[in-house]
Amino acid sequence: MAMKKGHEIARGKTKVLYELEGQPDVLVVQQQDAITAGDGARRDVIEGKGRIAAKTTARVFRLLNLCGLPTHYLSGGEDDDDNEMLVRRAQMIPLEVVVRGVAAGSLVRRRPGIQRGSLLVPRLIEFFLKDDANHDPLIDPDTIVAQGIASPSDVATMTELARITYEILAHAWRRRDALLVDLKIEFGRLASGEGKGQLVIADVIDNDAWRVWPQGREDLMLDKQMYRNLETVTPADLEHVKARYEQVAEIVGTFPQMRPGMVAVLIDGPENVPLAEPVAQELSRYGLPIVRHVVSAAQTPGYALQLLAQLDATFARIIYTAVGAQPGVAVLGAMLAANTANAVVATATSPVQAASEAALQIAKTFALDDTVLFGRVLLMQANARSEVLSADARLNAPPPAPPPGVARA
Structure with missing residues (x-):
């Protein structure tokens, strides 16, 4: 059943955002049937892709919510939701955060010394500025801070949350004999209500946002790279891509399920x-x-x-x-x-x-063998590390300045 949409807020290559009628702090994300590559230079339409993308994204975000990670996702995204899901309104940060667990894609082109397919431990985390005209250039954390895009604290939080998100999804895929090669996510700050200003995982995480290699084999890939690799695009090619996207949505549907114990x-x-x-x-x-x-x-x-x-x-x-x-x-x-x-x-x-x-x-x-508990353990450990660092910062903070006219002993 379609949700009651108000004003259109934004329109991208593969989705449209609307206000939820009567609730301007809640947005409706409507996935489209378009598939693109090369910053939109190649574009095709796969009937039903929006439905598949909405299901995949909703199921990924449900998993992250169960693990305790902060996201903007509220509800929706299944077949009876008309490709739509509800999210809390957030001011997006114009960055793509990419976590790499296996060397592939642009990384091996930029750094030929890294062998394609090699495991990356610790994970490599990179930031890209969202700028289609300049093909989303790589940007380092110091420049992010210098340009006022995000604070040092925000960069650290995004780095940690992106790493945990990758590890949770990599765990889920490993349990299904597949290798999560890399992952792209985005962040925003909640615009209002409880937690206003909080940094949350936002936008979408669907089959366009990662590389997945079953059995660790690139030739069995299930992700958007299949489409990017096509020299020409035929209707049969698009049907093949759609079938793989459907397969991924069904697999991801099992991710948020806790095993009873x-x-x-x-x-x-x-x-x-x-x-x-x-x-x-x-x-x-x-x-x-x-x-x-x-x-x-x-x-x-x-x-x-x-x-x-x-x-x-x-x-x-x-x-x-x-x-x-x-x-x-x-x-x-x-x-x-x-x-x-x-x-x-x-x-x-x-x-x-x-x-x-x-x-x-x-x-x-x-x-x-329970990805939800795996994610909760990761988050607990991250919070414990944060408490240690906060305690150290408080211990070594300079004493407050004395009031005017009061001499320091």
């Missing part, structure tokens, strides 16, 4: 029940469900083993952590580990540090 918090004795609360709180930060039981390796070993067998039989994916005080909790942890094929995370013996460490290890274990 359970964490069993087994508490060594009733006196240690209060110690389980910090563990539960830390696990909730990752969105992990838990069950809690009081057992005792010393006093009720039979019950502990019976409960362990019941939990193993009930949940397809379960991880255990033992909570309590030493030395009893170490015995409980060893008992669990010896009698289950599922993971038993290091026991939690203090309410703060150990609870955080146990929750992180549990989340990492589930994240091996």
Whole structure:
């Protein structure tokens, strides 16, 4: 069902933006059926491409939202939405941020010393100024700041968010035996409402925004590069491109799905029940469900083993952590580990540090095959690094200037 659109805000090569009727702070993004290359020098129309692009973008943004990343996406984008999705209005920053995990494209043309197809670790992050007339030139961070396009803090935030976004999507593609070669994203600042001024991932992320090589083979590419590589474009070529775009949209549709899992918090004795609360709180930060039981390796070993067998039989994916005080909790942890094929995370013996460490290890274990949890772990780690750097900056900040007329000791 088409959304009620108000004034047209902007029109690009492959999409049109409208105000949502009655809500000027919300925009309708309508994807078009055009496909272009060479900054619009080549242009064709593939009937249904707008529908495919809208689905792909919505599904990517749903994944990013589930991981906790800031985006402008609200809803829509599926088949019954008439190629349209709703987003929060944002003032776009005129930059394309490209994250490269494999050497390809313009990088190998600009830097012939890098072998095509080689892995790039750490990831290479580049900025390009959005300027079609000059073919979106490469621009370095110092120039971005000098020209007032973005602040040093904004550049650092975009770099970190772009890297995390790439790693999340690369994880999702790896689980489907495909290599995410590179990724292009854009950013904007929320124009109003809650979080006004916040930097968010914006625009679209569809099959035009990345290179994807199934089995790591460039000849099996699923992305827009197929179209760019065509010497001439025939109707059969466009049908082939459309089929690949449809395939990508269906694959991406599985990205935002969390795999159900359970964490069993087994508490060594009733006196240690209060110690389980910090563990539960830390696990909730990752969105992990838990069950809690009081057992005792010393006093009720039979019950502990019976409960362990019941939990193993009930949940397809379960991880255990033992909570309590030493030395009893170490015995409980060893008992669990010896009698289950599922993971038993290091026991939690203090309410703060150990609870955080146990929750992180549990989340990492589930994240091996759950992209949402993988993204949440990456974001938690990034936030922890940011807290360290902020604390260091505060510690080393110069003291405030004394009021006028007050001598400094």
